[in-house]
Amino acid sequence: MASSMLAFSGSSTLQQLHLLCTTKPNLIKPLFTAATALCTRRRAVVSSSSSSMSYDRELSAAKKAASLAATLCQRVQKVLLQSDVHSKSDESPVTVADYGSQALVSFVLEKELHTEVTMVAEEDSADLRNEGANETLERITKLINETISSDGTYSVPPLSSEDVLTAIDRGNSEGGPSGRHWVLDPIDGTKGFVRGDQYAIALALLEDGKVVLGVLACPNLPLSPIGSHGQSSLQKEVGCLFYAKVGGGTHMESLAGSSPVKMHVCATEDPAEASFFESFEAAHSSHDLSNAIASKLGVRAPPVRMDSQAKYGALARGDGAIYLRFPRKGYREKIWDHAAGCIVVTEAGGVASDAAGNPLDFSKGKFLNLDTGIVVSNQKLMPSLLKAVRDSLNEASRGTPSL
Ligand SMILES: Nc1ncnc2c1ncn2[C@@H]1O[C@H](COP(=O)(O)O)[C@@H](OP(=O)(O)O)[C@H]1O
Ligand SMILES: [Mg+2]
Numbered sequence: 001m002a003s004s005m006l007a008f009s010g011s012s013t014l015q016q017l018h019l020l021c022t023t024k025p026n027l028i029k030p031l032f033t034a035a036t037a038l039c040t041r042r043r044a045v046v047s048s049s050s051s052s053m054s055y056d057r058e059l060s061a062a063k064k065a066a067s068l069a070a071t072l073c074q075r076v077q078k079v080l081l082q083s084d085v086h087s088k089s090d091e092s093p094v095t096v097a098d099y100g101s102q103a104l105v106s107f108v109l110e111k112e113l114h115t116e117v118t119m120v121a122e123e124d125s126a127d128l129r130n131e132g133a134n135e136t137l138e139r140i141t142k143l144i145n146e147t148i149s150s151d152g153t154y155s156v157p158p159l160s161s162e163d164v165l166t167a168i169d170r171g172n173s174e175g176g177p178s179g180r181h182w183v184l185d186p187i188d189g190t191k192g193f194v195r196g197d198q199y200a201i202a203l204a205l206l207e208d209g210k211v212v213l214g215v216l217a218c219p220n221l222p223l224s225p226i227g228s229h230g231q232s233s234l235q236k237e238v239g240c241l242f243y244a245k246v247g248g249g250t251h252m253e254s255l256a257g258s259s260p261v262k263m264h265v266c267a268t269e270d271p272a273e274a275s276f277f278e279s280f281e282a283a284h285s286s287h288d289l290s291n292a293i294a295s296k297l298g299v300r301a302p303p304v305r306m307d308s309q310a311k312y313g314a315l316a317r318g319d320g321a322i323y324l325r326f327p328r329k330g331y332r333e334k335i336w337d338h339a340a341g342c343i344v345v346t347e348a349g350g351v352a353s354d355a356a357g358n359p360l361d362f363s364k365g366k367f368l369n370l371d372t373g374i375v376v377s378n379q380k381l382m383p384s385l386l387k388a389v390r391d392s393l394n395e396a397s398r399g400t401p402s403l
Protein backbone atom coordinates (compact mmCIF):
# COMPACT_ATOMS: atom_id res chain seq x y z
CA MET A 1 0.00 0.00 0.00
CA ALA A 2 2.75 2.46 1.03
CA SER A 3 4.83 1.77 -2.09
CA SER A 4 1.71 2.11 -4.31
CA MET A 5 0.95 5.55 -2.79
CA LEU A 6 4.54 6.69 -3.26
CA ALA A 7 4.62 5.64 -6.90
CA PHE A 8 1.13 7.19 -7.35
CA SER A 9 2.37 10.70 -6.56
CA GLY A 10 5.59 10.34 -8.59
CA SER A 11 4.48 9.10 -12.04
CA SER A 12 1.50 9.34 -14.38
CA THR A 13 -1.63 9.45 -12.18
CA LEU A 14 -3.89 7.84 -14.75
CA GLN A 15 -1.53 4.93 -15.42
CA GLN A 16 -1.19 4.27 -11.70
CA LEU A 17 -4.92 4.49 -11.20
CA HIS A 18 -5.45 1.97 -13.97
CA LEU A 19 -2.84 -0.34 -12.42
CA LEU A 20 -4.50 -0.09 -9.01
CA CYS A 21 -7.90 -0.81 -10.52
CA THR A 22 -6.72 -3.96 -12.19
CA THR A 23 -4.35 -5.27 -9.49
CA LYS A 24 -6.15 -4.20 -6.30
CA PRO A 25 -9.87 -3.86 -7.09
CA ASN A 26 -10.83 -4.49 -3.45
CA LEU A 27 -8.77 -1.53 -2.29
CA ILE A 28 -9.74 0.96 -4.95
CA LYS A 29 -13.53 0.49 -4.90
CA PRO A 30 -14.09 1.72 -1.32
CA LEU A 31 -11.71 4.59 -2.02
CA PHE A 32 -13.79 5.67 -5.04
CA THR A 33 -17.03 5.33 -3.08
CA ALA A 34 -15.66 7.53 -0.28
CA ALA A 35 -14.33 10.13 -2.76
CA THR A 36 -17.67 10.29 -4.63
CA ALA A 37 -19.57 10.75 -1.37
CA LEU A 38 -17.20 13.58 -0.40
CA CYS A 39 -17.67 15.35 -3.76
CA THR A 40 -21.46 15.02 -3.55
CA ARG A 41 -21.45 16.49 -0.04
CA ARG A 42 -19.17 19.38 -1.14
CA ARG A 43 -21.45 20.13 -4.13
CA ALA A 44 -24.46 20.22 -1.80
CA VAL A 45 -22.66 22.61 0.57
CA VAL A 46 -21.63 24.89 -2.33
CA SER A 47 -25.09 25.03 -3.87
CA SER A 48 -26.93 25.53 -0.56
CA SER A 49 -24.53 28.33 0.42
CA SER A 50 -25.01 30.12 -2.92
CA SER A 51 -28.78 30.30 -2.34
CA SER A 52 -28.27 32.03 1.02
CA MET A 53 -25.14 33.98 0.06
CA SER A 54 -24.19 37.02 2.07
CA TYR A 55 -22.34 38.52 -0.94
CA ASP A 56 -19.96 40.29 1.48
CA ARG A 57 -16.81 39.44 -0.53
CA GLU A 58 -18.46 40.42 -3.80
CA LEU A 59 -19.76 43.70 -2.35
CA SER A 60 -16.39 44.66 -0.97
CA ALA A 61 -14.72 43.81 -4.32
CA ALA A 62 -17.34 45.88 -6.17
CA LYS A 63 -16.83 48.88 -3.85
CA LYS A 64 -13.07 48.71 -4.36
CA ALA A 65 -13.49 48.38 -8.15
CA ALA A 66 -15.94 51.28 -8.49
CA SER A 67 -13.89 53.53 -6.19
CA LEU A 68 -10.67 52.96 -8.09
CA ALA A 69 -12.47 53.52 -11.38
CA ALA A 70 -13.81 56.78 -9.94
CA THR A 71 -10.24 57.87 -9.16
CA LEU A 72 -9.28 57.26 -12.79
CA CYS A 73 -12.31 59.17 -14.07
CA GLN A 74 -11.62 62.14 -11.79
CA ARG A 75 -8.05 62.36 -13.12
CA VAL A 76 -9.37 62.47 -16.69
CA GLN A 77 -12.18 64.92 -15.96
CA LYS A 78 -9.72 67.36 -14.41
CA VAL A 79 -7.67 67.58 -17.59
CA LEU A 80 -10.32 66.60 -20.09
CA LEU A 81 -9.15 67.39 -23.59
CA GLN A 82 -11.41 67.35 -26.60
CA SER A 83 -9.07 64.76 -28.15
CA ASP A 84 -10.05 62.36 -25.37
CA VAL A 85 -13.66 62.31 -26.57
CA HIS A 86 -14.52 60.03 -29.48
CA SER A 87 -17.76 59.08 -31.21
CA LYS A 88 -19.05 55.51 -31.26
CA SER A 89 -20.85 54.04 -34.27
CA ASP A 90 -24.21 55.17 -32.81
CA GLU A 91 -22.77 58.74 -32.53
CA SER A 92 -22.77 58.59 -28.72
CA PRO A 93 -19.61 59.89 -27.04
CA VAL A 94 -16.95 57.69 -25.43
CA THR A 95 -13.79 58.88 -23.67
CA VAL A 96 -10.50 57.34 -22.58
CA ALA A 97 -12.04 57.29 -19.08
CA ASP A 98 -14.98 55.05 -20.20
CA TYR A 99 -12.48 52.46 -21.48
CA GLY A 100 -10.06 52.97 -18.57
CA SER A 101 -12.84 52.59 -16.01
CA GLN A 102 -14.13 49.37 -17.63
CA ALA A 103 -10.63 47.81 -17.78
CA LEU A 104 -9.92 48.81 -14.17
CA VAL A 105 -13.18 47.39 -12.79
CA SER A 106 -12.52 44.14 -14.65
CA PHE A 107 -8.93 44.04 -13.28
CA VAL A 108 -9.98 44.72 -9.66
CA LEU A 109 -12.84 42.17 -9.66
CA GLU A 110 -10.48 39.44 -10.89
CA LYS A 111 -7.79 40.37 -8.39
CA GLU A 112 -10.20 40.56 -5.43
CA LEU A 113 -12.33 37.51 -6.21
CA HIS A 114 -9.58 35.21 -7.59
CA THR A 115 -11.93 33.93 -10.22
CA GLU A 116 -12.77 34.47 -13.86
CA VAL A 117 -15.20 37.34 -14.20
CA THR A 118 -17.90 37.71 -16.85
CA MET A 119 -19.47 41.11 -17.28
CA VAL A 120 -22.30 42.58 -19.33
CA ALA A 121 -20.63 45.93 -19.91
CA GLU A 122 -21.19 48.88 -22.20
CA GLU A 123 -17.81 49.21 -23.92
CA ASP A 124 -15.79 46.82 -26.08
CA SER A 125 -12.32 46.97 -27.55
CA ALA A 126 -13.26 46.95 -31.27
CA ASP A 127 -12.51 50.63 -31.97
CA LEU A 128 -9.31 50.51 -29.89
CA ARG A 129 -7.95 47.64 -32.02
CA ASN A 130 -7.91 49.87 -35.13
CA GLU A 131 -4.44 51.04 -36.11
CA GLY A 132 -5.43 54.69 -35.84
CA ALA A 133 -6.26 54.18 -32.16
CA ASN A 134 -2.74 53.25 -30.99
CA GLU A 135 -2.13 56.56 -29.29
CA THR A 136 -5.49 56.45 -27.49
CA LEU A 137 -4.84 52.88 -26.33
CA GLU A 138 -1.43 53.90 -25.01
CA ARG A 139 -2.99 56.77 -23.11
CA ILE A 140 -5.63 54.48 -21.56
CA THR A 141 -2.95 51.93 -20.59
CA LYS A 142 -0.83 54.66 -18.98
CA LEU A 143 -3.83 56.02 -17.06
CA ILE A 144 -4.71 52.57 -15.71
CA ASN A 145 -1.13 51.82 -14.65
CA GLU A 146 -0.81 55.21 -12.94
CA THR A 147 -4.10 54.68 -11.07
CA ILE A 148 -3.11 51.17 -9.91
CA SER A 149 0.33 52.25 -8.80
CA SER A 150 -0.80 55.39 -6.94
CA ASP A 151 -3.50 53.36 -5.13
CA GLY A 152 -0.84 50.90 -3.97
CA THR A 153 -3.13 47.91 -3.25
CA TYR A 154 -1.81 45.70 -6.06
CA SER A 155 1.88 45.10 -6.61
CA VAL A 156 1.75 43.84 -10.18
CA PRO A 157 3.91 44.56 -13.21
CA PRO A 158 2.42 47.32 -15.41
CA LEU A 159 -0.43 46.14 -17.64
CA SER A 160 0.38 45.97 -21.36
CA SER A 161 -1.97 47.38 -24.01
CA GLU A 162 -2.98 43.79 -24.81
CA ASP A 163 -3.85 43.19 -21.11
CA VAL A 164 -6.04 46.31 -21.24
CA LEU A 165 -7.88 45.12 -24.36
CA THR A 166 -8.45 41.70 -22.75
CA ALA A 167 -9.73 43.33 -19.54
CA ILE A 168 -12.19 45.49 -21.53
CA ASP A 169 -13.47 42.46 -23.44
CA ARG A 170 -14.36 40.61 -20.26
CA GLY A 171 -17.43 42.80 -20.64
CA ASN A 172 -18.70 40.80 -23.61
CA SER A 173 -21.13 38.59 -21.69
CA GLU A 174 -24.74 38.56 -22.88
CA GLY A 175 -26.21 38.09 -19.37
CA GLY A 176 -29.53 36.23 -19.24
CA PRO A 177 -31.62 34.24 -16.75
CA SER A 178 -28.95 31.91 -15.37
CA GLY A 179 -25.52 32.14 -13.78
CA ARG A 180 -23.55 34.99 -12.34
CA HIS A 181 -22.86 38.12 -14.39
CA TRP A 182 -21.48 41.46 -13.35
CA VAL A 183 -23.25 44.38 -15.05
CA LEU A 184 -21.12 47.46 -15.64
CA ASP A 185 -21.59 50.95 -16.98
CA PRO A 186 -18.00 52.25 -16.66
CA ILE A 187 -19.20 55.85 -17.04
CA ASP A 188 -22.92 56.35 -17.01
CA GLY A 189 -23.75 59.85 -18.19
CA THR A 190 -20.75 60.32 -20.49
CA LYS A 191 -22.37 63.54 -21.76
CA GLY A 192 -22.49 64.86 -18.18
CA PHE A 193 -18.90 63.73 -17.63
CA VAL A 194 -17.70 65.64 -20.69
CA ARG A 195 -19.68 68.74 -19.61
CA GLY A 196 -18.13 68.55 -16.13
CA ASP A 197 -21.48 67.61 -14.54
CA GLN A 198 -22.82 64.43 -12.93
CA TYR A 199 -21.80 60.90 -13.92
CA ALA A 200 -21.59 57.51 -12.20
CA ILE A 201 -19.62 54.29 -12.27
CA ALA A 202 -22.43 51.74 -12.01
CA LEU A 203 -21.67 48.12 -11.09
CA ALA A 204 -24.17 45.40 -10.21
CA LEU A 205 -24.17 41.63 -9.82
CA LEU A 206 -26.84 39.47 -11.44
CA GLU A 207 -27.44 36.00 -10.00
CA ASP A 208 -29.85 33.88 -12.04
CA GLY A 209 -31.38 36.97 -13.60
CA LYS A 210 -31.89 38.90 -10.34
CA VAL A 211 -29.83 41.90 -9.19
CA VAL A 212 -28.26 40.89 -5.86
CA LEU A 213 -25.94 43.82 -5.28
CA GLY A 214 -25.20 47.22 -6.74
CA VAL A 215 -22.66 49.98 -6.31
CA LEU A 216 -22.87 53.54 -7.64
CA ALA A 217 -19.79 55.75 -7.45
CA CYS A 218 -20.82 59.36 -8.10
CA PRO A 219 -17.66 61.50 -7.96
CA ASN A 220 -19.42 64.85 -8.50
CA LEU A 221 -22.51 64.34 -6.34
CA PRO A 222 -22.56 66.48 -3.16
CA LEU A 223 -22.51 64.53 0.10
CA SER A 224 -25.27 66.74 1.46
CA PRO A 225 -28.81 66.60 0.01
CA ILE A 226 -29.36 68.51 -3.18
CA GLY A 227 -32.19 71.03 -3.26
CA SER A 228 -34.90 71.38 -5.87
CA HIS A 229 -32.52 73.28 -8.16
CA GLY A 230 -30.03 70.47 -8.22
CA GLN A 231 -27.64 72.36 -5.94
CA SER A 232 -26.36 71.33 -2.55
CA SER A 233 -27.25 74.03 -0.01
CA LEU A 234 -24.02 74.96 1.79
CA GLN A 235 -21.70 72.00 1.93
CA LYS A 236 -19.71 71.70 -1.26
CA GLU A 237 -17.97 68.41 -0.51
CA VAL A 238 -18.62 65.93 -3.34
CA GLY A 239 -18.03 62.22 -4.07
CA CYS A 240 -20.62 59.63 -2.98
CA LEU A 241 -20.44 55.85 -2.95
CA PHE A 242 -23.89 54.20 -2.71
CA TYR A 243 -24.15 50.45 -2.27
CA ALA A 244 -26.84 47.90 -1.64
CA LYS A 245 -27.17 44.16 -1.39
CA VAL A 246 -30.32 42.14 -1.46
CA GLY A 247 -31.98 42.17 1.97
CA GLY A 248 -29.21 44.35 3.43
CA GLY A 249 -30.49 47.87 2.80
CA THR A 250 -28.72 50.75 1.05
CA HIS A 251 -25.77 52.64 2.48
CA MET A 252 -23.80 55.68 1.42
CA GLU A 253 -20.28 56.70 2.31
CA SER A 254 -17.98 59.30 0.87
CA LEU A 255 -15.60 58.23 -1.91
CA ALA A 256 -12.80 59.66 0.20
CA GLY A 257 -13.77 57.17 2.94
CA SER A 258 -16.25 57.85 5.76
CA SER A 259 -18.54 55.77 7.97
CA PRO A 260 -21.48 54.28 6.06
CA VAL A 261 -24.91 55.80 6.64
CA LYS A 262 -28.13 53.87 5.95
CA MET A 263 -30.29 55.49 3.28
CA HIS A 264 -34.09 55.70 3.02
CA VAL A 265 -36.23 57.08 0.24
CA CYS A 266 -38.38 60.13 0.97
CA ALA A 267 -41.57 59.02 2.76
CA THR A 268 -43.91 61.74 1.53
CA GLU A 269 -47.41 60.81 0.37
CA ASP A 270 -48.13 64.34 -0.75
CA PRO A 271 -47.19 65.08 -4.39
CA ALA A 272 -47.16 68.80 -3.57
CA GLU A 273 -44.08 68.12 -1.42
CA ALA A 274 -42.40 65.82 -3.90
CA SER A 275 -39.73 66.98 -6.32
CA PHE A 276 -38.79 64.88 -9.34
CA PHE A 277 -35.68 63.93 -11.27
CA GLU A 278 -35.26 63.56 -15.00
CA SER A 279 -32.39 63.37 -17.52
CA PHE A 280 -30.46 66.53 -18.19
CA GLU A 281 -30.49 65.56 -21.88
CA ALA A 282 -33.93 66.13 -23.44
CA ALA A 283 -32.96 63.60 -26.14
CA HIS A 284 -32.81 60.85 -23.47
CA SER A 285 -36.22 61.46 -21.90
CA SER A 286 -39.21 63.61 -22.85
CA HIS A 287 -39.22 66.68 -20.60
CA ASP A 288 -42.69 67.62 -21.90
CA LEU A 289 -44.19 64.31 -20.87
CA SER A 290 -42.70 64.33 -17.38
CA ASN A 291 -43.86 67.93 -16.97
CA ALA A 292 -47.40 66.88 -17.89
CA ILE A 293 -47.28 63.92 -15.45
CA ALA A 294 -45.92 66.07 -12.63
CA SER A 295 -48.57 68.76 -13.03
CA LYS A 296 -51.37 66.16 -13.28
CA LEU A 297 -50.09 64.66 -10.00
CA GLY A 298 -49.85 68.05 -8.30
CA VAL A 299 -46.06 68.31 -8.01
CA ARG A 300 -45.16 71.95 -7.44
CA ALA A 301 -41.34 71.93 -7.51
CA PRO A 302 -39.51 72.32 -10.83
CA PRO A 303 -37.74 69.23 -12.21
CA VAL A 304 -34.22 68.42 -11.03
CA ARG A 305 -32.32 67.61 -14.22
CA MET A 306 -29.28 65.45 -13.72
CA ASP A 307 -27.17 63.08 -15.79
CA SER A 308 -26.65 59.39 -14.99
CA GLN A 309 -27.73 56.96 -12.28
CA ALA A 310 -26.70 59.59 -9.72
CA LYS A 311 -30.49 60.25 -9.93
CA TYR A 312 -31.16 56.82 -8.37
CA GLY A 313 -28.59 57.53 -5.64
CA ALA A 314 -30.08 60.95 -4.86
CA LEU A 315 -33.58 59.44 -4.80
CA ALA A 316 -32.43 56.60 -2.49
CA ARG A 317 -31.38 59.15 0.14
CA GLY A 318 -34.60 61.16 -0.19
CA ASP A 319 -33.33 64.22 -2.09
CA GLY A 320 -36.41 63.91 -4.31
CA ALA A 321 -39.35 61.50 -4.43
CA ILE A 322 -39.81 60.67 -8.12
CA TYR A 323 -37.66 59.78 -11.15
CA LEU A 324 -39.31 59.77 -14.59
CA ARG A 325 -37.69 58.48 -17.78
CA PHE A 326 -39.48 58.46 -21.12
CA PRO A 327 -37.15 57.85 -24.07
CA ARG A 328 -38.29 58.28 -27.66
CA LYS A 329 -40.39 55.47 -29.17
CA GLY A 330 -38.28 52.48 -30.21
CA TYR A 331 -35.34 53.21 -27.87
CA ARG A 332 -34.28 50.03 -26.03
CA GLU A 333 -32.98 50.53 -22.48
CA LYS A 334 -29.81 48.63 -21.56
CA ILE A 335 -29.49 46.77 -18.24
CA TRP A 336 -26.24 48.56 -17.31
CA ASP A 337 -28.12 51.89 -17.30
CA HIS A 338 -30.42 50.71 -14.47
CA ALA A 339 -29.26 47.53 -12.63
CA ALA A 340 -27.14 49.18 -9.91
CA GLY A 341 -29.50 52.17 -9.57
CA CYS A 342 -32.53 49.93 -9.25
CA ILE A 343 -31.22 47.90 -6.26
CA VAL A 344 -29.87 51.07 -4.61
CA VAL A 345 -33.42 52.51 -4.68
CA THR A 346 -35.38 49.35 -3.87
CA GLU A 347 -33.17 48.45 -0.89
CA ALA A 348 -33.76 52.01 0.39
CA GLY A 349 -37.51 51.28 0.36
CA GLY A 350 -38.37 52.58 -3.11
CA VAL A 351 -40.02 51.00 -6.16
CA ALA A 352 -38.86 50.98 -9.80
CA SER A 353 -41.15 49.83 -12.60
CA ASP A 354 -42.01 50.43 -16.21
CA ALA A 355 -44.86 52.79 -17.13
CA ALA A 356 -47.37 49.96 -16.77
CA GLY A 357 -46.19 49.16 -13.23
CA ASN A 358 -44.26 45.97 -14.13
CA PRO A 359 -41.03 45.45 -12.17
CA LEU A 360 -37.82 45.88 -14.22
CA ASP A 361 -36.67 42.47 -15.50
CA PHE A 362 -32.90 42.11 -15.78
CA SER A 363 -32.98 38.47 -16.92
CA LYS A 364 -33.54 39.01 -20.63
CA GLY A 365 -29.97 39.73 -21.75
CA LYS A 366 -28.52 43.15 -22.52
CA PHE A 367 -31.85 44.90 -22.91
CA LEU A 368 -34.81 45.61 -20.65
CA ASN A 369 -38.14 44.75 -22.29
CA LEU A 370 -40.21 47.68 -21.19
CA ASP A 371 -43.65 49.09 -21.60
CA THR A 372 -42.91 52.72 -22.58
CA GLY A 373 -40.72 54.20 -19.82
CA ILE A 374 -39.28 53.93 -16.33
CA VAL A 375 -40.94 55.29 -13.18
CA VAL A 376 -39.28 55.30 -9.75
CA SER A 377 -40.75 56.49 -6.47
CA ASN A 378 -41.67 55.48 -2.92
CA GLN A 379 -44.34 52.84 -2.19
CA LYS A 380 -47.00 55.36 -1.14
CA LEU A 381 -46.79 57.70 -4.14
CA MET A 382 -46.46 54.95 -6.73
CA PRO A 383 -50.17 54.13 -7.33
CA SER A 384 -51.20 57.76 -7.97
CA LEU A 385 -48.02 58.36 -9.96
CA LEU A 386 -48.73 55.37 -12.23
CA LYS A 387 -52.27 56.67 -12.77
CA ALA A 388 -50.94 60.11 -13.74
CA VAL A 389 -48.47 58.39 -16.11
CA ARG A 390 -51.26 56.33 -17.71
CA ASP A 391 -53.54 59.35 -18.14
CA SER A 392 -50.76 61.52 -19.58
CA LEU A 393 -49.68 58.79 -22.01
CA ASN A 394 -53.29 58.40 -23.17
CA GLU A 395 -53.59 62.14 -23.69
CA ALA A 396 -50.29 62.19 -25.57
CA SER A 397 -51.43 59.37 -27.85
CA ARG A 398 -54.68 61.29 -28.56
CA GLY A 399 -52.46 64.21 -29.55
CA THR A 400 -53.37 66.70 -26.79
CA PRO A 401 -51.64 69.91 -27.95
CA SER A 402 -49.70 70.52 -24.66
CA LEU A 403 -47.75 67.27 -25.26
N1 LIG B 1 -31.96 58.47 -27.18
C1 LIG B 1 -31.78 58.00 -25.96
N2 LIG B 1 -32.84 57.78 -25.15
C2 LIG B 1 -32.67 57.31 -23.89
N3 LIG B 1 -31.48 57.03 -23.35
C3 LIG B 1 -30.39 57.22 -24.11
C4 LIG B 1 -30.46 57.72 -25.43
N4 LIG B 1 -29.23 57.81 -25.92
C5 LIG B 1 -28.40 57.38 -24.94
N5 LIG B 1 -29.11 57.03 -23.86
C6 LIG B 1 -28.64 56.47 -22.59
O1 LIG B 1 -28.78 57.41 -21.56
C7 LIG B 1 -27.72 57.20 -20.65
C8 LIG B 1 -27.52 58.39 -19.79
O2 LIG B 1 -28.67 58.57 -19.05
P1 LIG B 1 -29.07 59.97 -18.46
O3 LIG B 1 -29.85 60.68 -19.49
O4 LIG B 1 -29.92 59.58 -17.28
O5 LIG B 1 -27.82 60.66 -18.08
C9 LIG B 1 -26.56 56.90 -21.56
O6 LIG B 1 -25.62 56.18 -20.84
P2 LIG B 1 -24.03 56.42 -21.17
O7 LIG B 1 -23.72 57.83 -20.83
O8 LIG B 1 -23.44 55.42 -20.25
O9 LIG B 1 -23.85 56.09 -22.60
C10 LIG B 1 -27.19 56.08 -22.67
O10 LIG B 1 -27.12 54.69 -22.44
MG1 LIG C 1 -22.36 55.45 -23.66
Ligand SMILES: [Mg+2]
Pocket (backbone or CB within 6 Å): 185, 187, 188, 189, 336, 337
Ligand atom coordinates in the same frame (compact mmCIF):
# COMPACT_ATOMS: atom_id res chain seq x y z
MG1 LIG D 1 -25.17 54.55 -19.31
Ligand SMILES: [Mg+2]
Pocket (backbone or CB within 6 Å): 098, 122, 185, 186, 187, 188, 189, 190
Ligand atom coordinates in the same frame (compact mmCIF):
# COMPACT_ATOMS: atom_id res chain seq x y z
MG1 LIG E 1 -21.61 54.54 -20.20
